[in-house]
Amino acid sequence: MPLFDSSVEKERKENLKKLEDRRVCFAEKLAKEGFQPEKMLFCSTEGGQFVALARHNGKAAVVVSPIFGQEGDFVIEYHDALQWEKEEIYEKGSGLNGAFGFGKKGAKGFILHIHLSDGSVADLYVVAGRTSYLETDYKRNPLLKTKRRRGDANIIWDLAPIEAGHLDKIEDRLMNYYLA
Numbered sequence: 001m002p003l004f005d006s007s008v009e010k011e012r013k014e015n016l017k018k019l020e021d022r023r024v025c026f027a028e029k030l031a032k033e034g035f036q037p038e039k040m041l042f043c044s045t046e047g048g049q050f051v052a053l054a055r056h057n058g059k060a061a062v063v064v065s066p067i068f069g070q071e072g073d074f075v076i077e078y079h080d081a082l083q084w085e086k087e088e089i090y091e092k093g094s095g096l097n098g099a100f101g102f103g104k105k106g107a108k109g110f111i112l113h114i115h116l117s118d119g120s121v122a123d124l125y126v127v128a129g130r131t132s133y134l135e136t137d138y139k140r141n142p143l144l145k146t147k148r149r150r151g152d153a154n155i156i157w158d159l160a161p162i163e164a165g166h167l168d169k170i171e172d173r174l175m176n177y178y179l180a
Contacts, residue, residue, distance in 0.1 A: 012152075013152055015068060015069045016152040016153070016154060017152070019066065019068060019154060020148060020149060020153055020154075022066065022073055022074060023074065023143065023155070024146065024147075024148055026073065026074040026076075026143075027143065027144050027145060027146045028146050030076065030144060031144070031146055035056055035061070035076070035144070036056070036138050036144075037054035037055060037056045037061065037138060037141075038055070038137065038138060039054065039055070039135060039136070039137055039138075039177070040052055040053070040054040040063075040135070040136055040138075040141055040143070040144075041053050041054070041133065041134070041135045041170075041173060041174070041178055042133060042134045042135075042136075042143075042155070042158075042159055043124050043125055043126055043131060043132070043133045043159075043162075044125065044131045044132045044133070044156050044159050045123065045125050045131065046125065046130060046131065047067055048067060048068040048069075048156065049064070049065045049066065049067045049068065049156075050063075050064075050065045050155065050156060050159070051063070051064050051065075051114070051122045051123065051124045051125075052064075052065075052143065053124065053174070053178040053179075054178070055177065055178060056078070059078045059079060059080060060078070060079045060080075060081070060082045060178065060179070061076055061077070061078050061079075062076070062077045062079065062082070062114055062116065062122055063075065063076045063143065064116075064122050065155070068154065068156075074143075077116055077117055079117075082114055082115075082179055083114070083115040084112050084113060084114045084115065084179065085112070085113045086110050086111070086112055086113075087110060087111045087112075087113065088110050089107055089108065089109050089110055089111060089127055090106075090107070090108050091106050091107040091108075092106050106129070107127050107128065107129060107130050108127070108128050108129075108164055108167065109125070109126045109127035109128050109130075109131075109162065109167055110126055110127070110167075110171070111123050111124065111125050111126070111127070112124040112126070112174070112179075124174075126162060126167065126170050126171065126174075127162065128162050128163055128164040128166070128167055129161070129162070129163075129164075130162075131161075131162055132156070132159035132160055132161050132162060133159055133160065133162050133166070133170060134158055134159045134160065135170075135173065142155045142158050143155055
């Protein structure tokens with residue numbers, strides 16, 4: 001049984017430790033560069049990583065985390081103006097909307113496809129009931145703290161689930177602050 005298998009739990013903890021090591025190195029690098037955004041918006045992906053947006057020195061900054069349990073580092077890119085497309089998401093629920101395992105849970109929201117300089121795309125998911133978000137100021141930013149977090153920490157755990165009532169507020173912040 002994988003739930004009680006100590007080797008699986010040991011691997012999970014090791015992956016969390018590696019992720020935190022990479023985060024601390026990234027935070028130290030950003031501190032040396034003087035990266036201190038007033039605000040930052042994090043959105044999780046369904047694959048267990050996050051994409052974050054910030055404004056710093058008049059430029060837009062895009063941060064992409066590595067996928068949990070895989071190789072890779074945190075990446076930051078600065079852009080004078082972001083190139084992006086918005087894709088609306090609406091999936092009607094069925095049955096009991098996924099409650100008690102009956103039917104399928106619906107989804108409402110959007111994905112911002114943000115073009116990066118290497119030709120790849122960072123997808124910022126804002127989907128109620130499926131992804132989570134956090135908007136934080138510089139002092140409380142879990143990504144930028146140079147001290148190691150206690151225990152088995154993952155920034156994704158700081159993000160709150162996106163509710164349907166949050167969609168307009170998040171979209172407004174994106175369009176009027178982060179993407180402006």
